[in-house]
Amino acid sequence: MIVVTGSVTARADSFDEVRKLSLKHVRRSRTEPGCISHAVHVDCENPLRLVFFEQWADRAVLLAHFAVPASRDFVRALQSLADQATSIELYEATRLERL
Template sequence: MIIVTGHTTASEGAEDEMSRLAVEHVLRSRSEPGCISHEVSRDLENARKLMFVEKWVDIHALQTHIRVPESRAFAQAMQRLTDGNLDMTIYQVDPTQKP
């Protein structure tokens, strides 16, 4: 399984547009093949900061997601709306079995 975590902070005044685009992106992404989950949350200490957590069945599913034109457009929009801080980390994990 692949887990992606990320966060970004909206430029002042861009919070609403960034939130709207983030929700659209998350809802669309959830329907893509290989998406286990895709979530966005707002930081309770900084209302301009959004955090993303995604789970994909494998790296191929994530790479396919990244290549979708809407995903590219979303990334470009986030770059335009951010205060300059975009952070993303990709993890490959082997989930432990429940006893």
């Protein structure tokens, strides 16, 4: 499984638009093949920062997700609305056990 974390900090005047675009992106991404989970949350310490947490079946389906035109459009839109550079990190994960 591939775990993706990311974040964007919106400008105060663009937060509502960033939130709207992020929710649209998350809901669309959840319908893609290989998407296990995809969520966005508001950072409790910085209410202008949105944090993404995603789980994908494997690297191939994640790369397919990145290639979807709507995904590329989403990233470009965020960059124009962000106060700081966006971040994204990928991790390969294996479940050790379920408690």
